[in-house]
Amino acid sequence: MQLDSRAQTLLKALVERYIADGQPVGSRALSRISGLELSPATIRNIMADLEELGYVCSPHTSAGRIPTPRGYRVFVDSLLTVQPIDETTVESKLQSRLHTASPQKIISNAAQMLSSLSQFAGVVMTPRHESVFQQIEFMRLSEKRILLVIVTPNGDVQNRLLLTDVDYTPAQLVQAANYINQHYAGLGFDEVRNRLQNELRQLRDDMTRLMQAAVEAGSDAMAENEEDVVISGERNLLSVTDLASNMNSLRKLFDLFEQKTGLMQLLDVSSKATGVQIFIGGESQLVPVEEMSIVTAPYEVNGKIVGTLGVIGPTRMAYERVIPIVDITAKLLSNALSHN
Incomplete structure (x- = not known):
């Protein structure tokens, strides 16, 4: 439902005040900070409408209200005024950290800088590299x-x-390795797997099985050597009252960090979109903690999307700053990796 301008102004003022101090916001406070010349009764009526529509709620018996996940969504999509950021200052901080010799170090530094600048947790999904080999040998x-x-x-x-299943002779192993190196060196294991299915029918079945087993094992070995997600600053979230005060939420949050599967799914979804995406707990099925949001x-x-980065924090975060x-971190990381 489309909100009128007065309702939008009051919702924006309520969310901003709640993000700032974490306390339910009453009609009297909204009258002062909204800039609207409305009577307290009118404000109460509008707030009652917003509550009925699911944008705000009244916690416990408090006279004030707080935003719901739906209210946060309207705020970040339509009402948020993003603060201009001094890109030169941030860039100077990031440039020295991101322009290093190792891509892995660049990614680790990007996660640390996201955490340092936001005071929450920084996360970077590492680039997806195809498991390419130059040569294989069987012993x-x-x-x-x-x-x-x-x-x-x-x-x-x-x-x-x-x-x-078969006891291969040394000569057979050399023959299989030579075939793979001659025909497939420099390719990814996924591509080799597809080609094997089509090109090796003329070879004996037992040799085909050996090559297919080598490709599967090689792909697994290369994947095990890569870290899918780099996380920095998880401990910052222990000082966030909204998260740390609820042990169940805290447990879900650190399960997310430990397991990483759900986090990978979320980051994978956001890599298919353009620009900044905001996932709000209680609204997105991908965020397991109601009090948590992720900005990605x-x-x-070199012009191709290879990963995602972001900040994990409470729903009550300063979105206009994060x-x-x-x-800018995504842009600088793109530049650093493209020129590495």
Whole structure:
């Protein structure tokens, strides 16, 4: 339902005041801070309408009201005035931290800077790299036990133990490794897997099984070596009253950090959108804690979106300050990784 201008002004004033001091906001306070020349009775009537529509609620027996998740949504989508941010100041802080030699260090620094600037938790979903190999070798350890050795284009080496149904001879292992290296070196394991299904029908079944087992094991080995999400500043949330006062909420929050599966799903969803996205607890099924919000933005490498970063904090966060922090960090991280 479309709110009239008076209702929008009062809702905006209520949310801003509640974010600032965390106390239910009464009609008398709204009369002072809204700038509207309305009688207390008129304000009470409008607030009653907002409560009936689900934008505010009255906690306990308090005379004041607080925003609901639906109220926060209207606020961030339609009523929020984002504070202009001094990009040169923030950029100077970030540039030295983001322009380092290692992409992993750049990502870790970005998470730390998000946490430092927002005073909440910073999170970065790491870029998705296809598991590319330059060379593989098979080493026969014993009957039906083979060591798979994977060499990446940058020289890293990964090992994986294969348990096979067939006892392969050293000559067969050399033949299989030579075939894979000759035809597939420099490709990702996912692409090799697809090609194997179509191109290896002319080989004996037992050799095909060996190659497919190597591809599966190689893909797993490469994936295990990558950290999906980098999180910094989780302890900052212990000092947020809205989260720390509720042990059940706190437990769900740190389960989110520990398991990371739900967090990955949320960040994956936001990577498919453009610009800053805001997920509000109690409204989004992806946020497990009602008192928690996540502000995210995708970042790019050479013009292609490869991941997402964001700030995790309470629903009662200063969105007008956090949004530009997330936005500029995404742009600077994109630039740093593209030029690395």
